[in-house]
Amino acid sequence: MKLRNSFQARIACVLILLLSVVVGALTIAVKVATNDAVRAQAREQLQVGTRVFERLLDVRGRRLRDGVQLLAADFGFRDAVSSGDSATIRSALQNQGARIGATDMFVLGMDGRVLASTVDKVPTGSLFRYDTALREVRRTSQSMLFVPLQGLPHLLVEAPVLAPLPIARVVMGFSMDVTLAQELHSLTNLQVSFLTTEAGNVGELVSTQPAELAGSIAQWMIVNESAAQRISLSEHDERTYLSQPLLLASSGGAEGGRVMALLQSPLDEAMRAFVALDRNILGIAFAALLASLVGALLLARSVSLPLQSLARAAGRIGHGDYQTDLPLDRTDELGVLAQAIGRMQGGIAEREQQLAHNALHDALTGLPNRTLAMERLGSAIAAERPIALLYIGIDNLRELSESGGPTFVDKLLQQVAQTLLELVRPGDTVAHLITDEFLLLLENLDSDSAVAVADKLQQVLLQPHRFGGHDVAIDCRIGIAAFPTDGLSAEELLARSAIAMKDAADMPGRLQVYQHGRDLAHQRQVRLIRDLRRAAANNELSLHYQPKLDLRDKQVRQAEALLRWQHPQLGNVSPGEFIELAERTGSIQTLTRWVIEEGIRQLSEWNALGLVVQLSLNISADDLLGADLHERVLRLLDLHDVPAEQLIFEITESAIMREPEKALKVLHSLRACGISLSVDDFGTGYSSLAHLKRLPVQELKIDQSFVRNLDETSEDAVIVRSTIEMSHNLGLKVVAEGVEYEHSLRLLERWNCDTAQGYLISRPLTAAAFEAWMQPPLPTSTAVVH
Incomplete structure (x- = not known):
């Protein structure tokens, strides 16, 4: 009995002592943390209050100054x-x-x-x-x-x-009276005081503080005048404040005047909010000490605890719980038994984990299988997270199997799995459903975004790769469905993405979004993205040419090439529609390559006819940052025997600013071979004049939004005129696009603009129409539009 009582006493004392230390440390930590938090919050409140005070005075001062100026005038x-x-x-x-x-x-x-x-x-x-x-x-x-x-x-x-x-x-x-102080107090919840001194005399204190604190506050402000702008502690009538003194005016000298302001945040009121917390901590500490005492007594009485722990561990293992550690750590026979049970638990857990992995993953690729993919899809649906499904079917797997054999196909599928994993983001799922079908779950994407991913995926898989001694290109079709637009359950979404994948077999781009509930605009966009890659190869693209009038001698020596797309089913597609899609899906470089080659070919044809003009071509940001633009253009110029001086590349401000240093290097290389450079849509971007001076450009092109409705009294007139003067001061020529009215052209001539372009001069023309337009003498600027 004495041994048992002694054991109980030791356990109880140790637990109570440890808990007392923990509770004491927690109480001190909470006290320090709350005190620091209150001061930090008060300091931040003072900083915000200071800015509000300065803004309030500035607003009052501006209103006063406007009134004075109105009276004086x-x-x-x-x-x-x-x-x-x-x-x-x-x-x-x-x-x-x-x-x-x-x-x-x-x-x-x-x-x-x-x-x-x-x-x-x-x-x-x-x-x-x-x-x-x-x-x-x-x-x-x-x-x-x-x-x-x-x-x-x-x-x-x-x-x-x-x-x-x-x-x-x-x-x-x-x-600056009590009304102003009260207004600032209502805005910032700070106590506000104003005080003046003049020729050694202290003025009346203006304050939102109680009257009994006036003397103490005034004395503190005078003593701490030299500490203006510094936040410090102050006490008035046993009340503690965090104070921010502000010196608004000081004329210096013994007879000089001072105007001071004081913003104060009361700390005592803030600390009273934590009194309840202190009481709760003390109550919790007392309850914890009492509970630890009861627990110690119960623990001491449990002489059979080791055996009970082992028995419970064996029961958990029997019910399939292999993660809970054994609570017994001994060196005697019971400890040896506990170690053996622990090793058995680890072995069983490892084998079951392997079995579970095999049940949810594909043995060949290591990717999740249909079961795990459906589980993850169901979790996303339950959490109401947007998710897009890409159902991929490989069409030429049978032909590859016949040429390379089953082993070749297995390695190829493993390579395809690795390629898909590299293309998706962390958190997305790539699953292998059956031999020639894969499923991608793209988190937080809708169908529109998934189309761009699918288009990029197709381009990567269609590229020939050297694999096992063969040049292999994966021919696949992709169906897309998205939650919640196309279905509200995992089974429904999977079925609909499979239907879309089957429908994709009949589509030219072999890419299809599930059609139920889709509007015509979305179907059109998907079709344009799909068909844009083949537009050049199908001879659907053409260039139209818009003349650019030299305002000094009224001659046309330049034209801008504008891309047009005549879709076989949809008809003429606006550049504003398909250029944006091309930039979003990565097809813009293909379009720009075609534009450059066709523009240079047309210049060569015109040169042979004796029609010599400079041609402006638009260059995208992707082309400007590419590695082969300079060499490719030189090859085409040499192939068609066209002088580089006949080319003008127009680059937008945003394209230059994406990676300025890399873009600058490419621009210098283009300029070195004789190609002229123009900044397009100037005024709509954010480039600085300092950066503009570094660019090897020869002209600026004022965006048509500033020119279209130009008249002498508009705000646009100031912008256009200033841009022309600034450009000429920098040694640059100026092109104004969007000229549609005669009076706008007259203003541009008077402001010495170099070149004008717009419907007043001519609409964009086909190559044949441009040749015919250039044949007769150029009309005067008062003539009707061509």
């Missing part, structure tokens, strides 16, 4: 000042002051003497005390002056009275 007021009509001046001051909320209004002569005043203590004829300070504020380009006027802080602004030379100055201001 009034003709009647200027006439009254010129004639010395004091009654009219005073009436005008009072009326304007009442409108803008000013309390102090003066008219000063140019020598600083008061000509009129609404403040009794500043009589007419006296020298205005703050005249020098106002002049200093004006000299430093500041807009407001804080002064200690009549013992209270005041904010003053001034404006000159011009007739047309300065004949007087109007000064207005308002008192």
Whole structure:
């Protein structure tokens, strides 16, 4: 009995001691953390309050300055000042002051003497005390002056009275009184105080604090005047605050004036919010100590605990729980038995894990199988996460099997699995369903985004790869379905993606989105993405040419090549529609290659006919950042015997700014071979003039949004005219596109714009129509549009 009691006492003492240490450390940590949190929050509140205070004063000052400037510009007021009509001046001051909320209004002569005043203590004829300070504020380009006027802080602004030379100055201001302090208090929840000192005299304290704290606060502000802008602790009547003093104005010297502000956040009120937390911690500590004592007594009585633990462990293993560690750590016979049971548990868990993996994964590729894919799809649906399914069927697997054998096909499927894994993002799922079918689950994607992924996947698989001594290209068809648009269950989505995959066999691009519930616009977009890759090969693309008029000699020596797509079923497709799709799916480089080759070929044909023009071609960001643009263009110029000087490449600001250094290198190489460069859509991007000066460009092209409705009174006129002047100062020519009206052309001529382009001159023309348009003499600018 003594042994049992001694055992119980030791267990109880150890547990209570440890728990006491933990609870004590937790209490101290919570206390320190809450104290730090309160101070940090108060400091942040002060910083925000300071910015609000500065913004409030700035808004008041701006309103006051606008009112003063309005009064100074009034003709009647200027006439009254010129004639010395004091009654009219005073009436005008009072009326304007009442409108803008000013309390102090003066008219000063140019020598600083008061000509009129609404403040009794500043009589007419006296020298205005703050005249020098106002002049200093004006000299430093500041807009407001804080002064200690009549013992209270005041904010003053001034404006000159011009007739047309300065004949007087109007000064207005308002008192920073309790109303302003209360307004700032309501905005920031901070205590606000204002105080002035002048010639050693302390003014009246303006504060939202209780009256009994006024003396202590004023004394603290005077003592801590030199610590302005520094947050520190202060105590007033046993109340603790985190204080932010602000020195608004200081004229220096013993007789000088000071205007000070003080923002305070009470810490005591914030700390009272944690009193309940302290009581809860003490209650929890007491309950924990009591519970530990009871537990210690129960533990001591459990002499059979080791055997019970082993028995429970064996029961858990029997029920399939292999993850829970055995709680017994001994060196005697029971410990040996516990170690044996632990090894048995680990062996069984490893074998069951392998069996579970084999049940959910494909043995050949190691990818999830249909069961695991459906499980993950069901989880995404249950969590209501958007997910897209790409059902992939390999069509030429049988032919590959006949040529390479089963072993070759197994290795090929493993390679396909690895390629698919490299193409998807972390978190997406690639599953192998049956021999020639794969399933991709793309998290947080809809059908539109999945089309771009599928298009890229097809391009990668269709590229020939050297594998096992054979050149192999995977011919596949892909069906797409998405949750929740195409189905609300895993089985429904899988079935519909399989249907879409089968329908893809009849489509030219072998890519199909499940059609149920799809609108015509989406079907059209999918079709355009699918057909765009083959548009050039199917001779569906063409170039139209829009003349560019030289405004100095009224001659056309340049044209811009504009891409057109005539779809066999959909008809003419707008460039604004298919160019965006090409950039999004990565087909833009194919289009640009075709445009460059066709443009150079057309120049060669025109040169042979004696029609020599410069041709502008648009270059995408992807082409500008490519590695072979320079060499490819040189080969084409040499092939068609076209001088590089006949080419102008137009590059948008956004394309240049994507990777400026790399783009700059490519542009220099193009310019070195004689190709001219133009910045297209100038004014719609974000490039700086400093960066523009580094670019080897010869012209800027003002975006048509600024030119289309151009007239002399519009805001666009300022932008266009400034751009032309700036470009000429930088040694650049200027092209204005979108010229549709005669008066716009006249303005561009008057502003010395170099080139104009738009429907007023000519619409984009086919090559044959352009040749015919160039044959007759160019009409004058007053002629009708070609």
